[in-house]
Amino acid sequence: xxxxxxxxxxxxxxxxxxxxxxxxxxxxxxxxxxxxQTLEDxxxxxxxxxxxxxxxxxxxxxxxxxxxxxxxISMPIITAPFVGSTFVHPDGEIATASGATAAGTVSTLxxxxxxxxxxxxxxxxxxxxxxxxxxxxxxxxxxxxxAVVAGASALCLTVxxxxxxxxxxxxxxxxxxxxxHWENGEHAMYAVRxxxxxxxxxxxxxxxxxxxxxxxxxxxxxxxxILKGIICPxxxxxxxxxxxxxxxxxxxxxxxxxxxxxxxHALPGIVDAVGSDLEVYADSGIxxxxxxxxxxxLGAKSVLxxxxxxxxxxxxxxxxxxxxxxxxxxxxxEVMAITGACRVEDINRSxxxxxxxxxx
Ligand SMILES: Cc1cc2nc3c(=O)[nH]c(=O)nc-3n(C[C@H](O)[C@H](O)[C@H](O)COP(=O)(O)O)c2cc1C
Numbered sequence: 001x002x003x004x005x006x007x008x009x010x011x012x013x014x015x016x017x018x019x020x021x022x023x024x025x026x027x028x029x030x031x032x033x034x035x036x037q038t039l040e041d042x043x044x045x046x047x048x049x050x051x052x053x054x055x056x057x058x059x060x061x062x063x064x065x066x067x068x069x070x071x072x073i074s075m076p077i078i079t080a081p082f083v084g085s086t087f088v089h090p091d092g093e094i095a096t097a098s099g100a101t102a103a104g105t106v107s108t109l110x111x112x113x114x115x116x117x118x119x120x121x122x123x124x125x126x127x128x129x130x131x132x133x134x135x136x137x138x139x140x141x142x143x144x145x146x147a148v149v150a151g152a153s154a155l156c157l158t159v160x161x162x163x164x165x166x167x168x169x170x171x172x173x174x175x176x177x178x179x180x181h182w183e184n185g186e187h188a189m190y191a192v193r194x195x196x197x198x199x200x201x202x203x204x205x206x207x208x209x210x211x212x213x214x215x216x217x218x219x220x221x222x223x224x225x226i227l228k229g230i231i232c233p234x235x236x237x238x239x240x241x242x243x244x245x246x247x248x249x250x251x252x253x254x255x256x257x258x259x260x261x262x263x264x265h266a267l268p269g270i271v272d273a274v275g276s277d278l279e280v281y282a283d284s285g286i287x288x289x290x291x292x293x294x295x296x297x298l299g300a301k302s303v304l305x306x307x308x309x310x311x312x313x314x315x316x317x318x319x320x321x322x323x324x325x326x327x328x329x330x331x332x333x334e335v336m337a338i339t340g341a342c343r344v345e346d347i348n349r350s351x352x353x354x355x356x357x358x359x360x
Pocket of ligand 1: 029030033081082083110112113130158228250252253283284285305307308
């Protein structure tokens with residue numbers, strides 16, 4: 001059955017359509033990271049920030065484009081790294097990257113992805129390479145070298161999982177069903193398949209990594225380094241002091257801490273601490289153009305979307321990813337117009353009606 005993507009009107013409808021197509025085990029996995037408690041907290045935190053319209057501003061031309069790490073993209077919305085894309089579409093991350101490129105933005109390839117950097121880079125033109133710090137530095141070194149050749153324009157190190165916490169039962173059962181597929185066959189993770197001789201699985205993640213190790217990683221390539229999973233301003237300051245080009249304020253859908261501080265609450269403190277020194281992005285629970293506007297108002301340069309990307313991919317492959325991005329872009333254009341912002345640079349905290357403490 002071909003899905004009429006144009007008939008889907010928002011991210012919630014994308015989810016409903018996608019979940020009819022998704023294999024049960026993968027759906028259970030996606031929906032039980034953090035048991036959705038973290039998601040509910042994030043959604044509530046974003047929506048609690050009410051928006052204030054502005055009157056009689058000429059908003060004939062609204063431009064959502066922004067520059068991230070020196071690259072112009074059509075919208076401040078990037079796809080987040082995500083395990084398991086091939087369970088919802090045979091081209092997996094290749095289709096996600098193509099969809100993001102078609103929409104004029106960039107995608108982030110998970111190191112736990114099933115389609116390799118070379119194919120994703122070829123399809124995308126440009127992409128960001130996500131990394132987990134595994135104990136075998138040879139694996140990390142090799143993946144960085146492959147990413148450089150494949151056309152990655154940034155490295156994105158996820159820093160919020162020093163240990164892999166116990167999975168709650170529904171996720172554990174889903175993981176057990178999915179894991180054999182991640183080791184072998186069409187869904188195999190490239191980092192497992194391509195480094196079979198390395199003790200990869202048993203040594204992920206490396207709990208001993210510290211700020212001092214970043215120098216080594218930065219020295220592997222000339223690519224800018226983004227740190228994903230920062231919630232505390234103290235860590236954002238350390239990221240800056242250790243040469244990161246950007247941080248992503250993210251709680252990883254609750255994969256680490258199930259009661260993590262919502263990103264909407266963490267973001268302003270991080271922007272105030274380092275926003276003039278490095279780029280700050282945000283993900284976790286961004287589900288509408290209004291949420292994008294809220295994050296930008298708090299000082300994020302861009303947002304990332306994780307589950308909405310997977311829902312787009314499940315609903316329509318590359319075209320579905322493109323459509324979900326365009327839909328959010330259109331919603332952003334609309335809320336920008338109604339709140340009196342023609343350019344992303346015009347958005348600031350004065351657009352937020354609540355909570356008052358954030359307003360300037
Ligand atoms: C099933 C699942 C897989 C994920 N895989 C990765 C990953 O491989 N690397 C990573 O850094 N984050 C991963 N994330 C976290 C996402 O990149 C993102 O931070 C999180 O889903 C919050 O954004 P969202 O609310 O838009 O989904 C994953 C999240 C989920 C739910």
